[in-house]
Amino acid sequence: MGIFMWKQSVNWLRHHWSGVVMLAVLLGSFVSAPVQGAAATRVDARAAVMIDQQTGQVLYAQNATKRYPVASVTKILTLLVIEDDIAHHRLDWEQKIKIDHAVAKLANDWRFSNVQLNEGESYTVKSLVESMMIVSADGSAEALALASAGSTQAFNQKMQKMAHRAGVTDAKIYNMIGLSNGELGRYGLKGVDKDAENLFSAQDMAKIAAYLLNHYPDVTKLTSQKFVNFRVTDGQEEQMININAMLPENGVAAKGGEIDGLKTGLTDKAGNCFVGSGTFANRRIITVVLNAPGEFNNQFTQTQKMLDIVMNRATPVTLTKVQQLSAQVQTIKVAHGHHRHQTGVKIKPTVVWVPKQLATAKHWPAKLKVRSDQDTIAHRQVRAPVKAGQRVGTITLQLAGMPDFTLPAWATTSVAKHHWWQF
Structure with missing residues (x-):
């Protein structure tokens, strides 16, 4: 084993896993534990979430909004x-990008x-992006950030x-790597505690991952690579081994679908973290597990457990029209309307994950909420005038055993406005 590979094994021991365990993963000696009993409804991690990548529908949530x-x-x-x-x-x-001393x-x-x-x-x-995503190279992340900004x-x-664009507004961001501020040395932030680390919720990371993959889908061509050569210098090239053990044919490869990304993480404060992306039931999904206790592969085992929970209880169905929902959300009353006192409601066709027992139901339970700027004092009607195609509010699907989903x-x-002088 060369010096480079020896260093890689030490790095994995510190941040991911040892070389021996990595070999075991590639040989398939680890298997996911079966999901049984009461524990089948909960993931063994500090926080977890699973979403549909395209729609953002939350399919599973456990302490998902705390940073x-x-x-x-x-x-x-x-x-x-x-x-x-x-x-x-x-x-x-x-x-x-030329590498400086720091x-x-x-x-x-x-x-x-x-x-x-x-x-x-x-x-x-x-090459820096590949090393950052495949073996979590910290120096590569720093070099990229400095070249960028x-x-x-x-x-x-x-x-x-970029986080704001993805819908994340309250994350604490100190650096591009995820290390503590003090560990960046010269490139740490002045006036910030040396122990400060980036803080995100599981939901934050799901939104960011979904935004990345929705806008730059080719990312998975990079993150799904198992082995990539990295040129250290002329005449010296080393092979990187992808540390995502849920990729196909690995020891803890996903079951019931295929994982093609995305990123692991580990510090003493963060514990074992994993954000996964892949295709299940012909839908692109994002999974997040933060601080899975125990051995390194438990972050993947718990991800599989979350996948099993969702796939066992829900199925994706195309919602094409509002008539598939409760009757009370199909029309809405219009206050002060001229002649017409209500308008029909429509939605855009979308795929919705629903409990399997509801998949063939005639109507799915739902609740309509009028937009606050168009609402009446009684909160049950929209104010006239109303124009066809005007957004009047939101419809929340109330799905048994699953987080609500809002459209x-x-x-x-x-509907024109009726004035007192009109007869």
Whole structure:
């Protein structure tokens, strides 16, 4: 075993797993524990969530909105910023980034997860992204961020902007890696506690991952690679082994579907974290598990448990019209309308995961809520005038045993306002 691979094994022991355990995963010696009894309804992790990637429907949620350290799962957001830079021609996949002393020091620190980056050497954006996502290379993440923005603080601002686009507004972001602020050394933030770590909720990470994959779907071509060569310098190339053990044919490969990404993470505060992406029941889904206790592979075992829970109780069905829902959401009264005193309600066709016992039901239980800027004092009617196609509120599907799912609702007909002088 060369020095590079020895360092990789030490890095995995610190941040992911030892080389021996990694070999066991690839050989398939680990299997997911069967889901039985009362424990079948709960994931053994600090927080967990599963969503439909396209619609954002929450399929499973456990302590999903509280913020926690997420370690290298942060790099999903880092990648989103880099993808946005490339899409807007601020960076290029084949652009070379020269490594300075501080980045090389971090990249070659045995305590962290890394590939070897030599001071003064240049590496392509593509190779740095691959190493960041496949073996969680911390130095590569730092090099990319500095090339993108010039400083940790400036890159944090770009991360905040991208997180907001994904619907995340209250995350605590200190750096592009997920390490503590003090561990970044020269590139740590001034005036911030050295122990500060990025804080996201499981739901936050699901939203960010879904936004990344919805806008840059080719990411999975990168994250699904099991083995990728990394050029350290001329004449020295090493093989990276993907640390996502849920990829097909691995020891804890997903059952009932296929995982093709996305990112693991581990620090003392964050514990074992995993954000997964893949296809199940012909739908793209995102899973998040934060701080799964015990051995490293438990983050994957608990992800499979969550998948089993959802797949056993729910199925995706296409909702094409409001008539498939409760009668009380199919029309809405119009206050002060001229002649017409109600309007029909319509929705856009969408795929909804529903409890299996509801899949063939004539009507699914639902509740309509009028938009606050169009509501009446009684909260049961929309104010005239109403125009056909006007968004009048939301319809919430009340699905037994699953989180509620909310859809926008539009008026089908126009209703003019009735004035007191009109007869």
